[in-house]
Amino acid sequence: MGEFHHSIDAKGRLIVPAKFREALNPSFVLTRGMDGCLFGYPQAEWQKLQEKLTALPLTKKSARTFSRMLLSGAAECELDKQGRINLPNNLIQHAALDKECVLIGVSNRIEIWSAARWQQYADDAEDDFDELSENLIDFGL
Template sequence: MFMGEFQHSVDEKGRMIIPAKFRDALGTTFVMTRGLDQCLFVYPMSEWAIMEQKLKSLSLMKSDARAFTRFFFSGAVECELDKQGRVNIPSNLREHAKIEKDCVVIGVATRVEVWSKEAWEAYSRQSEDSYNEIAEKLVDLDFDL
């Protein structure tokens, strides 16, 4: 399980150090793709296989399903860690997440997310204001803290 928040930076070649706490669970090969909320999603191969199966099960007759599947898979890239624990983030993914230098790497249970520092701070401020409302809505989904 991935959890925690880590401050990192991307070097001039587009490389970022993956937090040591995440490396073992991600493995040496993993998948990075465009995520929601203007971040990147990073999946270990086992979780990627689960996501792949879920997306394959969506109906091709529904335009939203086709659009999301295209968005998700077209941005996906198989990544490998180098000897220093770094991953190269392709330029199209850096552009999607607006990552230029400073970034935040967070654990979200089954995946890792990579955010530009500015986007994460803005998202955190906005979400903090509605945290109680979100928690109340989760009760409707039979979730209790």
């Protein structure tokens, strides 16, 4: 959990906050996320997700499309000695990352957002937060 602001350097490297490094070390999987961000999964969590994707019905177009988008964009990333990752170009483009990024911890994954996109998303979500909380009562929250 948490929100951290970091910059991508000229070589496409991004510092991963120390708080996230232990869970992601030595390598993790980075892929396209929803809402225009990137999802980063520790290896164990990625394996669980892959098992669920494999169980999806091949005959459902939405299942095929979701699996294709998530898996085709996936890349294994390793932290260097300074705690940085080298972001793949296709994922930089997907998330419209430029210099300023926001990394957030969300349950079993991290998310990487462009700072501008995250600010817009957070502003919009904050406006709906009370209504969202009422709707989540059905899920036991």
